[in-house]
Amino acid sequence: MKRVQQASDVSDFWCYQATRPSDGHRVEQPVRLGLVSAIGSDMAAWREVGRLNLIEKHILNPTQGQPTFGWLANHYIRDGLPFNKRNGKRKSKGTVYNYQHSLDEFILPRWENEVAARIKPLAVRNWLYSVHDEQDYDWQTVSKIKMVMGQVFGHADMYDLESCLNPIQKVMIPGSEDTDREARVLQPEETLEIVSRLDISEKVLVVLIAATAVRISEALALQWLHIDFKANCIHIEQAFRLAEITTTKTKSSKADVPMCGLLADYLHYWRSQTPYHRDMDYVFASDKLKGSKPRCGQMVNRDYLKPAAVAAGIIKQEERFGFHSLRHSLSTWVNRNLKDVKIAQTLLRHSKPDITAGTYIHSVPEQNLKAQEQYMDALAFQKPVSEAVQ
Numbered sequence: 001m002k003r004v005q006q007a008s009d010v011s012d013f014w015c016y017q018a019t020r021p022s023d024g025h026r027v028e029q030p031v032r033l034g035l036v037s038a039i040g041s042d043m044a045a046w047r048e049v050g051r052l053n054l055i056e057k058h059i060l061n062p063t064q065g066q067p068t069f070g071w072l073a074n075h076y077i078r079d080g081l082p083f084n085k086r087n088g089k090r091k092s093k094g095t096v097y098n099y100q101h102s103l104d105e106f107i108l109p110r111w112e113n114e115v116a117a118r119i120k121p122l123a124v125r126n127w128l129y130s131v132h133d134e135q136d137y138d139w140q141t142v143s144k145i146k147m148v149m150g151q152v153f154g155h156a157d158m159y160d161l162e163s164c165l166n167p168i169q170k171v172m173i174p175g176s177e178d179t180d181r182e183a184r185v186l187q188p189e190e191t192l193e194i195v196s197r198l199d200i201s202e203k204v205l206v207v208l209i210a211a212t213a214v215r216i217s218e219a220l221a222l223q224w225l226h227i228d229f230k231a232n233c234i235h236i237e238q239a240f241r242l243a244e245i246t247t248t249k250t251k252s253s254k255a256d257v258p259m260c261g262l263l264a265d266y267l268h269y270w271r272s273q274t275p276y277h278r279d280m281d282y283v284f285a286s287d288k289l290k291g292s293k294p295r296c297g298q299m300v301n302r303d304y305l306k307p308a309a310v311a312a313g314i315i316k317q318e319e320r321f322g323f324h325s326l327r328h329s330l331s332t333w334v335n336r337n338l339k340d341v342k343i344a345q346t347l348l349r350h351s352k353p354d355i356t357a358g359t360y361i362h363s364v365p366e367q368n369l370k371a372q373e374q375y376m377d378a379l380a381f382q383k384p385v386s387e388a389v390q
Helices: 042-051 054-060 069-079 094-113 121-133 139-158 188-194 201-214 216-220 261-273 297-311 324-338 341-346 366-377
Strands: 002-006 008-018 026-035 233-235 239-241 245-247 256-258
Touching: 002 054, 008 042, 042 054, 069 094, 069 139, 094 139, 094 245, 121 139, 188 201, 188 233, 188 297, 188 324, 201 216, 201 261, 201 297, 201 324, 201 366, 216 239, 216 297, 256 324, 261 366, 324 341, 324 366, 341 366
Parallel strands: none
Antiparallel strands: 002 008, 008 026, 233 256, 239 245
C-alpha cells in the first residue's frame, strides 16, 4: 500500500507485481483506491482492496487484470449459483444441477480460457447456432445455455468483478423450433386407450395425473399420508427430482388438489395391492429399491407410457411425449367444456393468473371437484375391481 501526493491531496494506491509484455520483466502496477481524506485509515484502505476484489482480479487471476470467462464462472458457481438473484433465497438442487450441467457440458469447454471482456455477441450467437445445428440440440435447450452464460456476466457485474458489458444481452436466437413442439394434447378417448394398455401400477399413476394435472415429480413424491380420503383431496408437499426428494416447483404448487370418488377408488385399490401401503411409504415406490425411494419418472415414461401411446397409434415413435401431456390435456378440456379458465388455473396451481387467464375470475373447491368428476366421466374409467383393471 502506498500514499502518493497528487496535486493538493494525497491518494492511496494498492500495488501488485505484473509481467510487462514488452520485455517479460516483473514491474509494479499501482491501482488507485481514492483520496486519503475520503478513505481514512490503512485498515479502511485494505477493506477497499477487498471490496474491489483486487487480489482476486490481479493476483489470483492468471490473466493479470483481464479475467477469463472461466474465472468469472468459478466465482459465479461459488457465490452466485446457489442463490436466486431475485430474492436471495437458495435455488433448488435441481436448478443448481441443471445450471452446472450447462456450464460443464457446453459453456466452459468453449469459453473457459477466453478473456471475458473480449467475448463478442456475434461470436456467442454463432457458437449457439453451432450447438443447435451441429450438435443437434433444440432451441429450447440452446436458450437455457444462453441464459446461464448471461447469468455469469450478470454476476460479474453485480460483484464488480469485471466492467465489460454483458454480450449476451445482444444475442438473439429463436426461442423454439419452427415446427410445433408443444405438448401433445390428448382427447379423453385417447387417454383411455393408453390406460387400457398399462398394468395396474402404471395405470393408477396415469389416472392420477390425468385427473389432477399434478406434475410427474409431484406424483412420484406422494406418500400415503398425503392422500386424504376423508377430505377428498391430495396434499402436494414435495417433489422427486434427480433421485432426491425436494421442494415443489413453485410456492403455489404446494397446495391441495381435489380427489373425486372414482379417483379415490383407484388409489384405494392400489393401496390394497402394493406391498408399500403404510402411511410413510411412497404411493409409487420402487420395487428395485425396496420402497426406499419412488420410481423414476423417465423410466416409467420410456418403458410404459410412451410405448402404450405408440401401440395405440396416438403418436409416432420419434415424437416427444410424456406425462406433461396429461397436464395439458386436462387444462385444455376444462377450458373447452366448462368455459372457466380460472378452474383450469386453480387445478394446475399456476403461480400467476395470466398463465392460464383472468386475474379476477374466482372458483371454489366444489367447482374444481365437479370439474374433475366430469372429466373422469368423460374418460370413461371403470371402477377399479380385479376384473376391470387387470
